[in-house]
Amino acid sequence: MEARLQNLSKSGVSIWLDMLSRDLLETGDFERLVHEDEVSGATSNPTIFAKAISGTERYDAQLRALASAGVEDLQTIFFEIALEDVRRAAQILHPIYKRSRGTDGYVSFECTPDLAYKTDPTIEQGLNLWRRLDVANALIKVPATAAGIPAIEELTARGVSVNVTLLFSLHRHEEAMDAYLRGLERRADDSERLDGLASVASFFVSRVDGKADAALADSSPLRGHTAIANAHRAYGHYLERFAGPRWERLEALGAKPQRPLWASTGTKNPAYSDVLYVEQLIAPGTINTMPEATLRAFADHGTIGPALDADSSEAAKTLAAATAAGVDLDAIASVLEREGVKSFCDSYCQLLECIEAKLVRLRGTSA
DSSP: OHHHHHHHHHTTEEEEESOOOHHHHHTTHHHHHHHHSOEEEEOOOHHHHHHHHHTOSTTHHHHHHHHHTTOOOHHHHHHHHHHHHHHHHHHHHHHHHHHTTTSSOEEEEEOOGGGTTOHHHHHHHHHHHHHHHOOTTEEEEEEOSTTHHHHHHHHHHTTOOEEEEEEOOHHHHHHHHHHHHHHHHHHHHTTOOOTTOOEEEEEEOHHHHHHHHHTSOTTOTTTTTHHHHHHHHHHHHHHHHTSSHHHHHHHHTTOOOEEEEEEOOSOOOTTSOTTHHHHTTOOTTEEEEEOHHHHHHHHHHOOOOOOOOSOOHHHHHHHHHHHHTTOOHHHHHHHHHHHHHHHHHHHHHHHHHHHHHHHHHHHHHHO
8 A cells, every 4th residue: 555655755745644643653653654654744733733632641741740830821831732742743754854955854833823813923923933843844834814924924034934824825825935935035135044944835725625616516527626726726836936037046045945735635525536636636846735544545545647737727727617607716715714714713722721621630630
């Protein structure tokens, strides 16, 4: 089964795991995924940590120690336990980071979603998390809201490697790429190093089809194709943006391109193949961050088909046809962005409530 994952990796796709937990780390399962299943990175978000912390007792000893030390602020406690997981994962991935010369081998940690619409607090928290992590192969996740775009530029300019998340539209993807480039240019103008920085643009896929399909007739041949076409167009824009004189100047100074990362690649519609968003989004220089179930499904029956390339004209025709059929991609992107922020905020609140409940229980058992 691993041969399929090896072939996917050989096609130029980096395989990242869309989850992180202390269970994965302490059982050795994460290390096995790295060494045996071609996993070369990991992402996290409030939903992932909410499930991880509520579903195990492996955090209890650290929670008890923090409580005994008099730490009461729930966000502070969350950062302490979550950042430890990120550091552990980063250590396991560090050989990949070194071998790839900083192109691969990253683990991501997200700014708290309550800041998604606030630029300056996002910058402040991003800088703080970056300094506290103190590992080269980490990425700070910043949502691509209107407030997040200037934060991405500022954090890049100040030497923070950023994972731009919650990208649904081509327009916002272009803004994210430009923010990264402006941040690099500011560093170059200040004679700061560029070779230690990295960035990825997390372009969400299956959620787009969920909304687009709802606007299409049941018999429409466009169903299940809109999101892939949207992503293909994004890939074409990426190839255009990271070429030419502007980019070549930065590349000569050691800069790395902001790689496209396909997110939300677990298939939501049971009528579609469970590896649809892996097989159809193979392209050199990209990342596919998968839930473990999707990774296992591809290892079992995934196939390597033709790779995406710079010619996204057919994708453009698909999107034009979808628009003509009543799909408003701009409106869909706006709704998905709001829903994504709300979902992460809900998970973040749930996470803090879980920590508080565990602390109450742990205090009770130690009394």
